[in-house]
Amino acid sequence: MSLFLFILLACLRLHGVFGVDTEEVSVMEGDSVTLNIGVQTDQEDRIIWYYKGIRIAVISGDHSYTCTDVQCNKGNERFRARLELDHQTGSLTIMNTRITDSGEYTLVIFSRFSDSEKIFSVSVHGVFGFDTVKVSVIEGDSVTLNTGVQTNQQDGIIWYYKGIRIAVISGDLSKFCTDVQCNEGTERFRDRLKLDHQTGSLTIMNTNLEDSGEYTLVISNIFSDNEKIFSVSVHGVFGFDTVKVSVMEGDSVTLNSGVQTNHQHKIIWYYKGIRIAVISGDLSKFCTDVQCNEDNVRFGGRLKLDHQTGSLTIMNTNLEDSGEYTLLISSFFSNSEKIFSVSVHDPNSDSTPFLSRLQAVVVVSVSAGVIAILLIVAVICCCKCRARRKANRTKRGRQASGAEDSSPDQRNTFLMTDLSDSNLHQAEAANETPS
Incomplete structure (x- = not known):
């Protein structure tokens, strides 16, 4: 019994309780969505939630430590108090969802016996079919992401890059920052960002390939919060390949x-x-x-x-x-x-990558074609050999039949011719003998 329990625990540690599949979740912008872990935690469990690799929520089984968003990560206020943790299950609820909340959320459960993971792929859809503005630029050039508005003293503008705050400007200019000034742990752009004080538009100078990605603009005022997404593609000067x-x-x-x-x-x-x-x-x-x-x-x-x-x-x-x-x-x-x-x-997955499947199909098809060609050649050769053998037998049969039909005079003529040839050869040999 103890051996069976040990093997069971080892398997749990190796494979986890969730497997490797991603759970797809869809929600309309503005609604709330709950990511259910599907298990009951105990006092020895520790649950951590990540959004795109950034820790956004933590809860221990005995509740001695609990945090969400900026409490877990000082430089991250991505969700701005819109996260809620269920103390009984550790499930995570995202309230008042936005388009920019889309992406992968990773749940990690640490317990005494195993470490388990589960991935949620969340898609937030705009009520009015929110579109993304696509922007393309050559590496080394500058690009400006235009807000399309004029700021006033009631507006606050915040720019995010992949969920990380990179620029802030208030309408009265009492607060103004870019890059590392806004977030101590972020030196992603290294003084290459510039904000327009009149419009809040963001300029990225001396762009490089890793500046590609989604930039989210959030405009907040006393009436509403508006969002706009810019999908920026930076292309290498020499056709940089991945x-x-x-x-x-x-x-x-x-x-x-x-x-x-x-x-x-x-x-x-x-x-x-x-x-x-x-x-x-x-x-x-x-x-x-x-x-x-x-x-x-x-x-x-x-x-x-x-x-x-x-x-x-x-x-x-x-x-x-x-x-x-x-x-x-x-x-x-x-x-x-x-x-x-x-x-x-996944080595245990039934779904092989498309390229591998294509290669397998090509190999099998080529092998089958080669085998078919070889069989055809073999059949043709076999038929030719049989025809040749049949022709030879027919020819020999005709020759044998012709020999039997020959007259006695013809046979004597042949015999006399052979004897004459033999006598001639003997005479020539005698003449060549030295005296």
């Missing part, structure tokens, strides 16, 4: 930088815009995961940096490690970027 990497869940994968570091190089890795690893050429600065960003425990010590090249290894991969990883290499002369699109596949 390196696609595929790995099976549980295996390790290395994202190769392709360079040798030196004292002038600084290498920074980002995952979905969040810094996850840093190394300087002289090794004076070195960190991975939570060491680089104390609010980010996304990888749980599964990252490893190569000191010589700055290449990043992700160990014991899981499905939610999939996504874009951006490598930024800074030197005295220039900055360069490289994007890796990582796909982690």
